[in-house]
Amino acid sequence: MARTSRPLRLTDRHVALVQPESVSEEMPESMEGMERSTEKDHAETWSRLKQTAPAPDEIWFFAYGSLIWKPACDFVEMRTGLLRGWHRAFCLGWNTRWRGSEDNPGLMLALDRGGACKGVLYRLPPNDIESNIFSLFEREMAFKPSAFPPRWVNVATEEGNKTALTFCIDRNSGRYVSGLTPHRVAEVLATASGTRGSMAEYLYETVSHLEQMGLHDTHLWELQDLVADHIETMHGPMR
Numbered sequence: 001m002a003r004t005s006r007p008l009r010l011t012d013r014h015v016a017l018v019q020p021e022s023v024s025e026e027m028p029e030s031m032e033g034m035e036r037s038t039e040k041d042h043a044e045t046w047s048r049l050k051q052t053a054p055a056p057d058e059i060w061f062f063a064y065g066s067l068i069w070k071p072a073c074d075f076v077e078m079r080t081g082l083l084r085g086w087h088r089a090f091c092l093g094w095n096t097r098w099r100g101s102e103d104n105p106g107l108m109l110a111l112d113r114g115g116a117c118k119g120v121l122y123r124l125p126p127n128d129i130e131s132n133i134f135s136l137f138e139r140e141m142a143f144k145p146s147a148f149p150p151r152w153v154n155v156a157t158e159e160g161n162k163t164a165l166t167f168c169i170d171r172n173s174g175r176y177v178s179g180l181t182p183h184r185v186a187e188v189l190a191t192a193s194g195t196r197g198s199m200a201e202y203l204y205e206t207v208s209h210l211e212q213m214g215l216h217d218t219h220l221w222e223l224q225d226l227v228a229d230h231i232e233t234m235h236g237p238m239r
Contacts, residue, residue: 006211008204010224013238014231015201020193029097033174034143041144042137046130049165052152057126060164061136062155064088064119065109066202069209072139073132077123080213081155081162087115088217090185091169092147093177098196106192106199107177107185109206110148110169118215121155121164140167147175182219186226190234200227 053059062083063071090107100106111117124132137150148167155162169176180188189199207220232238 008208008211008224008228010200010204010207010228010231011238012204014228015198015204017231017235018190018193018198018200020195020197023195023197025196034145037138037141037144039134042134042141045137045141045150046133049150049152054152054163057129059124059126059129059133060121060155060162061124062119062121062153062164062166064111064117064166065206067122067136067139068120069205071122073122073135074125074128075122075132076125079121079157079159079162080215081119081121081157081164083111083117083119083153083155083166085115086111086113086117086153086166086168088117088119088220089169090180090189090223091177092175094175095192095194097194099194099199099202100192101194104192105188106194106202107180107188108202111166112169112178113171118210118217119155120213120215121157121162136165145173146170147173182222182226186223186230189223190227190230200231203227 050056062081065088088109089112090109091112092108092110094100094105095108096102096105099108148169150165150167152163153166155164189203192199203220203224207217207224210217210220
């Protein structure tokens with residue numbers, strides 16, 4: 001697949017204007033109605049999933065957001081691919097910890113039904129699958145109940161189809177957010193920040209890495225332009 005990269009309107013200079021003074025990787029307190037997941041929880045989730053795994057020594061996961069640029073576990077192979085039937089959307093809310101606050105809650109990416117999504121496939125080390133699965137679950141499901149539980153999906157790649165784990169929104173979850181206009185989503189992404197950084201940084205890193213891999217997402221491309229507009233409205237134009 002050809003790699004192309006276009007200049008984003010949203011830049012690291014925009015991100016610096018809304019980034020919090022300090023950023024921490026420490027686990028924040030759980031949000032109301034949630035509790036910390038345990039290793040036993042992760043083991044039970046994996047026990048259920050591996051019963052339908054295509055091959056015990058060939059486990060892939062599909063990254064569509066921050067896992068693209070921060071995989072959270074070891075991998076031995078990487079491929080780009082297309083997932084049909086699901087699309088990337090800022091539909092996981094409202095986040096008042098990692099990249100949001102009580103005053104300005106954030107929205108995170110998840111896969112929602114319909115459409116298609118270009119992303120990245122990572123293959124876990126065949127001799128160390130469980131510990132890496134647990135690291136992945138700890139990153140994506142640190143608290144329960146999960147609003148976007150893992151599931152197997154079929155991803156098309158240039159080398160053939162692969163079954164992979166990914167995280168899809170549960171529309172019955174109270175954290176599912178829908179019906180927002182692109183301008184409203186952009187406003188949230190331009191203002192929300194928390195212990196792990198800003199939503200603007202999250203968007204910037206995701207879009208820039210996708211573009212570097214030649215994976216263009218029309219919706220995210222529109223959002224990065226709108227977020228840059230919002231930040232410049234608040235802080236003045238970039239010079």
